[in-house]
Amino acid sequence: MHAVNLIRSRQEERELDYWLSIVAFERQDRSLLNRLYLLYLFIFFAIWVFVMLTFFASGGALILQLASPFHPSLVVVSVELSLLGVWSIYGLWQACRRSPVVFSEADEVLICHTPVDRRLVTSRWFIMPWLKSAVAFWVIAVILGFSLAEISIPGVMGIDRIHEYAVYGLKPWLAILPYQFGLFAFQWAVGIFRLQKGRDKRWLGWIVIPLATFFFVSLFVLSLPALSESFIRLRDVADLISSPLQAGFTGGNLVSTIVASAVFGLISFGLMILTSGSFSLSRAAQETREVEALATAAKYGITSYAEEIHTRRRLGVTRAPSRLPALLGSGSLIWKDLLQARRTLRLNLILNWFSLFFLSVGISLLPDTGNLILAVAFWVIQAGSLSVVRLRNDLSLWPLARQMPISHERFLMADLLPTFAILVLISLAGMLTGSIIATPPRPDLYLVIPGLAASIAGISAYDVIQRSRSNLLLVGSTPNVSARGILLGFLIAFVIVFAAVVIQGVPGLFLSVLLSLGIAWFVFGLAARSLINI
């Protein structure tokens, strides 16, 4: 087997294994039982996908009837055309700024720096990304086709008429298959052309994007019957271009339009192969290895790596020294946290704090116990995860953190205190807002918030520290709050809130505050002791 084929097929097998592992299928297992399981999976998912598609189709039929009761098929063609248009313009824009052919660091060494045939590489690398991009269009085409079936087929749909129904989904799928293939190949051809002979033709975007936008917008406008009457000849052109979709959805000559689409697809693919001859694989690898690493990290749930890449991009290269006044001893950790927080303040972090605020509003507004428990549970999860962000960051730099001449208690306190203060302030602000909107003030709940927040922060820190392993910390790998940590958080919150709500009056208030502070002190001690033992 050619080396390029070998490497790519290994990658495709790995990709396949990843998806099969989600349904617990082991491809290496050749036993009869495993093969039967595969058959079962195939039947199960075939039925499940069909049921899901029909479910979405019934919703789609309702929308179509509302949008255009007399010409639903025209709406369907316009929707599909618009989606293809937007996707094509975006794809072309992407291709004009980054190589569409994505290589990993390993590919860069094994493929890109070798004199392999560039045409073979691009054609072999094409299949998987095309399939991934096509699936969404296939699904939408089938759903829209089924939606038309729901409107067009009279009477009750039974199992005996399922083939009629299926034909409505199959035709659009057949129509869009070569069409989308051609558009995808064209995007790749443009991207590959940009990086021919190692010269980056950035100017290509200024020509291709406006042209593509003009093309698709014109096509969309002309496909509208009311507007196209005054542009009869142009309408013919528009009809010709959108004919594959029209044939798929409205019942034109499907075979001839599929043949025409296939010709378009082959021309685009040929163009891509033609441009690939002098495609600079090294430039493509330079542009994409980080994208590939990010995609792999996201796929396997390594969010910290993706986060790190985003932070690096955001920080840039250099920064003038901070003017924050010096804080000595454990205060240096707070100094560092302030600096980090200022430099990494991102929308998703603000949204996390906002969600905590709205959960606190909900806690004070919700009248029934069931919803209250749910809101408190979400509050616990969110508060626990936010509380240990700084601690996890410090643990990930274990040689620096471990060598600080600060006691474990002070270290932990400095890492948890700033977030704890924000947590208490935001939660109290949320609850006070809730009481302003509707309910009377709940001083009993306000008073337990500091102890509750400290307990949740403490138990989350304990969970993270207890699961930390020094050999993993040395390579920067820190665990997140586990299910055990969350469950312990629920338990603590339940005990404290239960005492505050059930025992009325001053004794209840006194008991719950005392309980929350006691638990906070206890779990903080546990966490500090665990820190010594990492």
Next chain:
Amino acid sequence: MFLRNSVGIKGITLTQALAVNDLSKAYDSFQALAPVTFGLNSSEITILSGPNGSGKTTLLSCISGLIRPTTGTVSVAGFDLYRDEVEVRRRMVFIPDVPRFYLELTAWEHLRFVAMANNAMENFDQRAEKLFRKWSLWEARNLFPHHFSRGMRLKLGLLLALIRPFEVLLLDEPTSALDTESVELMTEELRALRRNGTTILLSSHDTNLIEQLGDRYMFIHGGIVEGA
């Protein structure tokens, strides 16, 4: 060459700058470091050498407390690593072979942070500038260290140690990524530290460094330390 001036179990005294007693590390059934006992004196440079994967980094990590040993104790100037951790941290510093840094702090801010944590802010600006200039990092002081080369990271790691006071210095392959000029500088720095009474334990494959600096030598192979 090895076993010169070696100190055995009976040689350990309470006044020794660094005392390691019965220290070992095992990962499940794999013995990464066999039990070892030794003591190091002030104004002494001990060089630890051995093939790749022999356990040099494991030994240094256990002594510095970055990895919890399976058995044994470590004490610095009579203070136990785990019982009197703050006292030990004030006196001992470890520089890993590939130091890692905070993403959000520049090189200058890292120095400031370490100086603040160690209450060593007296004349900070002057001292930091002198160090940055000496180690040719002055132009890079406002850069984020993730843009540094490996050699620059190693130098910054050393600067983080030099900005604060210490009595015992542990270094893991300190010259592995340095250019010839920087190796010279490192040799001079280590000599100066020895003159000032610092105890130094470093791992290295650099034969020049081993011959020029070593007062004592330890060899490690398959987790077993010889010459201790």
